[in-house]
Amino acid sequence: MALIFIRTCIIFITLLIIMRLMGKRQIGEMQPYELVITLIIADLACIPMSDTSIPLAYGIVAIISIYFLHQVVCLIDLGIPKAKAIVSGSPSIVLNKNGIDDKELKKNNLDISDLVESLRSAGYFSLDAVDYALYESNGSFSALPKPEYEEEQTSLPVILIKDGKFDENNLQLTKRNKEYFLRVLRENHCENPKKLLVLTVDGNGKIYFQERGKKFCVVRMNWEKKLW
Amino acid sequence: MVKTAVSIIISLAFIVGVCAYELYFVNTSFAEFRKILCSLYEKAENSVATHEDGIAAQRYWQEKKSGLHVWLPHTAIDSVDFQLSEALGYLYEGRYTDALPKIEVLIDMSENIPNAFKLLPENIF
Numbered sequence: 567m568a569l570i571f572i573r574t575c576i577i578f579i580t581l582l583i584i585m586r587l588m589g590k591r592q593i594g595e596m597q598p599y600e601l602v603i604t605l606i607i608a609d610l611a612c613i614p615m616s617d618t619s620i621p622l623a624y625g626i627v628a629i630i631s632i633y634f635l636h637q638v639v640c641l642i643d644l645g646i647p648k649a650k651a652i653v654s655g656s657p658s659i660v661l662n663k664n665g666i667d668d669k670e671l672k673k674n675n676l677d678i679s680d681l682v683e684s685l686r687s688a689g690y691f692s693l694d695a696v697d698y699a700l701y702e703s704n705g706s707f708s709a710l711p712k713p714e715y716e717e718e719q720t721s722l723p724v725i726l727i728k729d730g731k732f733d734e735n736n737l738q739l740t741k742r743n744k745e746y747f748l749r750v751l752r753e754n755h756c757e758n759p760k761k762l763l764v765l766t767v768d769g770n771g772k773i774y775f776q777e778r779g780k781k782f783c784v785v786r787m788n789w790e791k792k793l794w
Numbered sequence: 795m796v797k798t799a800v801s802i803i804i805s806l807a808f809i810v811g812v813c814a815y816e817l818y819f820v821n822t823s824f825a826e827f828r829k830i831l832c833s834l835y836e837k838a839e840n841s842v843a844t845h846e847d848g849i850a851a852q853r854y855w856q857e858k859k860s861g862l863h864v865w866l867p868h869t870a871i872d873s874v875d876f877q878l879s880e881a882l883g884y885l886y887e888g889r890y891t892d893a894l895p896k897i898e899v900l901i902d903m904s905e906n907i908p909n910a911f912k913l914l915p916e917n918i919f
Binding site: 567568569571572573576618619620621623627630631633634637638640641644645 | 798799801868911917
C-alpha cells in the first residue's frame with residue numbers, strides 16, 4: 567500500500583504539472599488540481615471494481631491518497647498565496663487598454679482566434695468592445711466592457727490579418743483587395759504588415775488593427791453601404 | 795483550515811497504518827511459510843518427506859490465504875496454490891525429484907512476493 571500511495575502521489579504531481587504547462591486552454595471551470603482528480607479518480611474506482619484479480623484495498627488506498635493530496639493542495643491554497651499561484655495558476659490579462667497582450671496569450675497556449683471566440687461567447691463581438699479581458703486561473707473568461715460597447719456592435723467583425731497573414735476567404739467578404747488594406751495601414755503609420763498581430767474589419771468598414779508590442783488602432787472607412 | 799489540517803492528519807494516519815500493517819502481515823506470513831517450505835524441501839531432498847508434511851504446509855497456506863487476499867493480487871495467490879498442489883501430488887506419489895523443483899519455486903515465490911512490497915525504486919516505477 568505504501569507503494570500505491572507513492573505511485574499515486576507521483577502520478578498526481580505529474581498530471582498537475584502537465585495541466586499547468588498546458589495552460590488555460592485545457593481547463594474549464596475547474597482548478598487544475600480538481601481536473602487532475604476528476605481525470606484519475608474514475609479509473610481508480612473502476613479498475614479494482616471490475617477486475618476481481620486486484621484487491622479492492624488497492625483502489626481504496628489510492629482514492630484515500632487522492633483525498634489526502636486534495637486536502638494538502640486546499641491547505642496550500644488557503645495558507646500560502648505564493649504557492650497557490652504555482653499550484654492553481656493566476657489570472658492572465660490577455661486584453662487591456664493598449665490592446666491584445668500577445669505574450670500572455672502565448673503563455674496560455676492561446677491565439678487571437680481563441681481570444682475572439684471567448685469574447686464572442688461572452689457577448690462581445692469586437693476587440694475594442696472591452697477595456698480588459700482575462701482568463702481566470704480555472705480557465706473561465708471574464709471581460710470588462712466599455713460603457714458604450716453595445717452601440718459599437720452593429721456588424722460582426724472578421725479577422726482579415728492574423729500574425730501578418732491575410733485570410734483570403736474573409737478578404738473576399740470585404741469586396742476589396744489586399745492593396746486597399748495595405749494602403750489603409752500605410753496611412754495609419756503601419757509600414758510593415760508582417761508585424762501585424764491582428765486586423766479585423768466589420769461590415770461597416772471599421773478596421774481594428776494592432777502591431778506586435780504597440781497600442782491598437784481603430785480606423786473607420788466610409789464604405790458606401792453596410793456589407794454584412 | 796483546521797478542518798482541512800485534521801482531515802490531512804487522519805487520512806495520512808490511515809494510510810501509514812494500513813501500509814505498516816500490510817508490510818508486517820505479508821512479511822510475517824511469508825517468512826513463516828518459507829520456513830515450512832525449507833523444512834519440506836530438506837525432507838524431500840533426503841527422500842523422507844511424506845504427504846502429511848505437504849498437507850501441513852498447505853494447511854498453513856490455507857489459513858493465511860484469506861487474509862492475504864486483501865493485500866496481494868489474486869493471481870499471485872493462484873500461482874502459489876497451483877505450485878503447492880502440484881508439489882503435494884508428487885509427494886503423495888513419492889516422486890521426490892519432481893517435487894523438489896516445485897518446492898523450490900514456492901520458496902522463491904515466498905521471497906519474491908514480499909519483496910514486491912518493499913519501497914524500492916524498481917517497485918515504485
